[in-house]
Every structure is written in C-alpha cells, then in structure tokens.
Amino acid sequence: GEQEAILRALDWLKEKRAADFGWGNDTHVVILAKELSGGRDPNDSADAHMQVIQELEDTLSVKEMEIEILAMLDRHHTLPKPLNLDKLARYVLALGSLCKDPKHFHGHDLVATLQHHEPAQDIEFALTTLSACSSAAHVRKRQIRRLLDIASGVTDQSVDAIAMVILALRCIVTDHRHRHLQHFVRRPARGLASLQDQRGSFGSLRSTALAMQALQDLEYDPAGHWNRTAASRYILSRQRGDGGWSEEPLQDGQEPDIGVGLTADIILALGWKGLGAVRALQCDHVIRESSDPAGKSTNPFAISKSTIETFDIPFAWGAENGEPKLAVPFGLSSSAEEQDARNISYTYTLWVGSNVTEAFSLSLISPKNTSFFKAMTQAAEMDPRFIFEAREWPNGHYVNTLYGKKEEPRGYHYWLLYRLPELPDPNNTPGNQLIAPVGVDELMVEDGEHYLYWYKKL
Template identity: 50%
Template structure:
C-alpha cells in the first residue's frame, strides 16, 4: 500500500498536465513535410548511392516517427514499449530544429514520462504476483537515464541495485543489464568486464556481440578502464565482417543493434558498409512507417540517427561519475586506495564486523578481527565464521565474484525485498543512527580490501 499515494500523485500530476496541455496546445494529426534534410552526422564520408540519399533517410526517420506518435495510447504510453519509445524520442530531440513539427512537445514528453514512472511503480508493487523480468527492468533504467533521471534513486528505490541482484539468464541479458548499470554510472566489477570480453570474443550471434560491444564501449568511457579500448577492436572487426550481401546482419533488429555498436568506429570503415546497412533498413520499412511494432521501430530510429544506446551516458544531465574508494582494474593490479597511504606497506590491521537483523534491528552482533592490510573482506568473513558460528554464511559463486545470500541463518527473500546490504563505515555502527545509503560498499566482498580503522556492517533489511 506504500505505493498507492505515489500512484495517486502521479495520476493527479498527469491529469493536471493534460488540462494544461489542452489549454496551450492541440495535437495535430496533420504532419507537414519539410524540405530541410535531417543532418545526421556520419563517421563515413563515402558517397551515398542514388537509392539511399540523405533525403530518403530523412523520409524514413520522419515516417517512423509519425508511426510512433500514432501508436501512443490515451494514457500517453506505448504499452510494453513505453521505455524504448521514450528513449528514442529523447535522443531524437537533438534534431528538434528539423523535426519540430513532428516531435512531441515538452508537455507531451513529460506526460509520457510520468506514465512510465507509474508503470515502474506498479511493476514494483506487483512483483509478488508477476516477477520482474531483468531485461524489462533494464529497459526502464535506460529510459530513465536518457530522461536524466537517476535509476538508483527512483522514489526511494535503487533500480540498478535491484537489477544487479538478478542473475542474467543468458549472455544477451547479461550484456544488456551491464549496459544499463554502466549507463547509470554504477560500478562494474572486474569479473563482469572479463565475462563481457569473453562473450565478445566467443559469441556467434550478432545481437549478443553487438550488445556486448555497446556495454564495453560504455565501460571504456570510465577513465579507469580506458586501457580496454584496444580489446574492442578484434570483436568489432569480426562483427563488421558479418555483414551480408543485402547490407543487413540477418534481420532488422540485429542490423539496427550492430549499427549502434559500430557507430563512430571510423577505423572499421573498410570492414563494413554503413550505407548498405541503412539501405537494408530503409527497404524493410512498412508503408505506414513502422518496422513491425513500436519497440522495433524505436531500435531502428536509434540506428538511423546514429544516436544509439551507447550515447545515453554522454548526455549532459548535470551529473558526474561517482567516486569509489576501492576500484580494481581489469587485471586486478591497480587499486585506488590513496586515502589509506602507501600500498606497498604490509602490516596487520584491526577491523570490526557487525551483523544487524531486521529493519528495526532486532539482533546486533559485532566481532573484531586482526588481519594483514588489504585482505579481502570475503576472507574476513571466513575468519569470523571460524571464530563465531553466529557469523556463518553462504555465498554463490558468480562471474563477478561471491554473492552472499545467507548470514546468521537469514536468507535473502527477493520476493519480499529482504536483502543483505554491506556498509563500510568510519566508526562502529550505531543502531540509534543507522548509516545512510551512500555508505553502502561500492564493490563486492571479494574486491573490498580492509584498512586500519574500518568498520563493516552487514544489515539484513527490507529495501
């Protein structure tokens, strides 16, 4: 029931905007054509063939956009495709000077955004009845990021945290979930990066490789992982060479996704023909401007305007990358621990490790442990379990490290949103003044390295 006031609030906001919109603007179904071409910047300077001109691409974009507008429901949504369509519309706004007669107004876009927020709230509210699909949640997270909302702070819910608690069922979803997390500037662990690199070099399906390249290109935007840039060349060239004689990569979706993945990689110019790929998409557009449905049409639009999912992180939303105390690069050799002095010094340090049970903290247990500096917290947990059975735990081995799901006999309950949260604190945790969310450890138990004076808290609570 905690969501009911929020839903009612959104509904009132949407109603108010609707009334205001009726007074100020009217939605016209007569779309005027413009003779000014859409200026889509291309990294390739080759001459366009006669059948694929800038004007024909402009026509495809305009017709696809008209189709999307025509598919909008009375509640300002696009049913299950709302997040994809909103992402495309937001990125299309960079061409508002030439598409202004078709693009939704700011009022309309905000109404659709509010409707999407309602959809997310309902999805969270009904997760007991209908489990949340990780790929669907990733779509919402990407849309929120495109709209300059932080999915880590969605009305008190960390959607990225929820996303990362789900194990991806396949390589495509894993890459998609990682892309959503990276786009929101969340921490990506070294084992996740290693898995992405492995997928990029071994996967055969075009869509899997393309999505993986998109995720890796997002990660490379972080200055800590610039050294991965060279690792993208081989899988990118291999993917580019898979272009077929008709210009496509197997089907419409694969072609649109590959175009997004290879966009702006000018060194690949000799390995594939972007113009032929655009011609492939243009030739498969339905007479009404659609590419089958609103979701696929949105994917194609991102490819045609050369503003794909990979650029969302670059949008100017007035936010900056978060600073993490412990960040380990792909080789695990370079650790950012400048706040703790000289890394070469080996000595023993003492830390405390506390368990809290319940949001109202019905159980509180603390132990002090001395171990060599820079010992992983996972090792500390093993030492604590040997010293006191109350600290016994169970963990799953994931590609990105150990995931602790049970402590002191309490197992996480995703359906009830009961999770174990790990905090790294500057002082012993006080039940009368619980730590804020920003003190949650930025990395997992394997990558978290202990220092003198650290205090660690594992808190079993309802999110």
C-alpha cells in the first residue's frame, strides 16, 4: 500500500544522499517530504546508537540546506544575481516543516524577501504566495486578487499552475479574515478534477502528485469529483524496484536512478500531507493570525450587550460625515454572542456609468439565510438612493430600475450584479467572472462579502 511505498522511497532517498548530506538541488524537497511524511517512528529502531546517528545525519542535511540558502542570498547581494524565487519559496516551506522561523533566518527575513519580488509566471506567483501564507505572513489584497484572476481563467492553465493556485487559495482561506473566499476554490478545483484521465493520472507523475496534494481532503463536490484511489494506484504502479520514481521515457544521458525531487514530491502526495500541510503545523514561533485574542470579536459590526439592551425598537444609524450606514436587523437578541452567530455583515454598493461617475455604499447586517432581494429591500428602507423596481417572473424578481435609472436595452445599458471578495474599487473594476451566478432571490448574502449593482453599457 501507500505507507509501504513511502518507506521504500525514504530508504532509497537515504541511499541517494551525497557526501555533504544534501541531495544536490533537491535537498529542500527531500527534507520537506521526510518531515511531513513522519518517516519512521523513532521507536521502530531498537538500536539507540543507530537512532543517534540518524538524527545527526538529518541535522547535517538541514545545515547543508541552510548553507545553500545563505549562499544564494550572498550571490544575490554581491553579484547581484536575481533571486530564484521558486527555490526561495521552497526553502521557506522546508524551514516551515522543520518549525524553523523563516522570518528570522540568520539575520534574514526570507518571507519579506519573497514578498518584495512578484514573479511574472502564474505558477511561481502561486507558489510564493503559498509559501508566505504558510509562514503566517500577511498576504496582500492585490496578491489575493491576482490569485482569484488566475483561478477564474483556469481553462488555459497547466495542471501544475491550477494545483498551485488551489494550494495557495486553500491556505489563504484558513485565515478568518478571508474565510468568505472559500467558494472561489471551487472553480479551479473542478477544473483540475476534470483533467484526470482514465488511468487516474493528471499527465506527468509530478503533475499527478501536485494535483493530489491540491485536491486532498476538499469537501465533496459532485461537480468536481476526482478519483484519489485511481491516482494513487497509477503512481504506485510506476514505482521502481529500488523504491524511487522517474518520469519515463528517460532522456539521453540520464541515469536510470534519477528522480530524487520527483520521489520526494510523490511522498508528499501519498502521505496525505502535502505542501498545504505546512501552515497547519503547530510550531511555537508561529502566531497564527486566525487565532483571535480571547473575547475579541472578529465581527467589526458586533454590538456590545449594553448597547443592545438600551434599544427596544429596531433602529438604523445614518451616515455621518461620509461614514457608511449600518443597519441593524429586527428582533435583536439580548446576547451579543447569540446575535453574532445569527447575523452576518456585508456591503452593498451602487455604481452608475461604465466609467463609474457615481458610487455609494451601505454596510448592512442581516440574519443568516437572507436573500439578496431581501437585502435590497432593507437597503431601500435605509437610503432612498437604493429604492428599486423589479418585475416578478415565475422564477423570481428581475430588477430593472435602481436609483431612478431604468435599464435601456436599446442602448445596451443594464444593471449587473457582482459578488466580490472585497469592497469594489472604481479604479480596479471587477471582471465578468465575478458577476453573481444566480438571481436576486437565489443569491444568499454571506458574511464579509461585498455586493455591487453596476449600471453599465454592455
């Protein structure tokens, strides 16, 4: 089975270790695979002496990697040689798997260095973002936006690029501030799942291993179904007698036992702990941004208990000095915790004109499972600019007028509804992939989401 294959592969990798205790260009990925696979249980070896030797050898391998990193940084500063960001990102992940803090690496902040450069290639960008996120670094909104753009155009991406984007997005949504982006993982995951062939493979062995890591443990999605058993079987059937793997056919001049990096990648896939597992490791130096200080609410619109008890009537706060309005729903409970659990906060914005000549927003709070149509009604009661007209059809409401502006099919002027991961920015208008997939009655407002109705020319 898989566990046996992993142990054989680890034995083979041990044989391949060089005199400097590294594995050439693949030292970092071997260390990562060894750490995340759990390798052998220390109690397996009856010989304590052998155990000490093995631990010493592992320490020397880590030192070898640290020397490689310092040499790379030195070349970058003295020559100056451009940084290999792909490699640096993988070093950061390997250090993370060892619970070594890449932000304090012999006087260097590797994560800051990584975030200072933005790769042009999508796959490299996704890897560097995954790496920074796995180190619990703050991922900028611009970077998230670029990931979402790549994720929405998955049709023209390679398996490796889609897989890396999924891994990066899955890491980002573990942070409570980005949890509302979870549904953006679904599209690339479906795209990737559809690329699995009948043999179970996703192309090359390396691509299959990466796809397995990206799709690992995703919640079941009938539209994005993939067969892990078939992928695993395909990989296991290609393991060599010596325990390693190599892509076939071999190129001229290649040694028949090449494939150190590939073998390490496959261990990550078979061991159920892939590149996505680094963030979840419990390391002392990492203070996860998602762990809130006790009692501190993550809801910016949470209202303290004392405030709630003062009001017996439903109320709304008006906009003061351009601050957004805040609508509080009916039937307030007397407990802030209960209210937090039942209510969600989001924003609703109107834009007029293709080049956005007018824009205004409301911050709203509604009970869970509120349709966007209900939210629109709530907004219209708060602010007359949000008053709308809609026609009722058998399948729901069709909104044709907002802010007094009626759709003009002849001039191709329509109201388009967008569901966005962040507040809409007129200087960075959303693409069509962010148009709401369903009508106003089926669209349920979600916590932390941003909704935009835009009157524009098609």
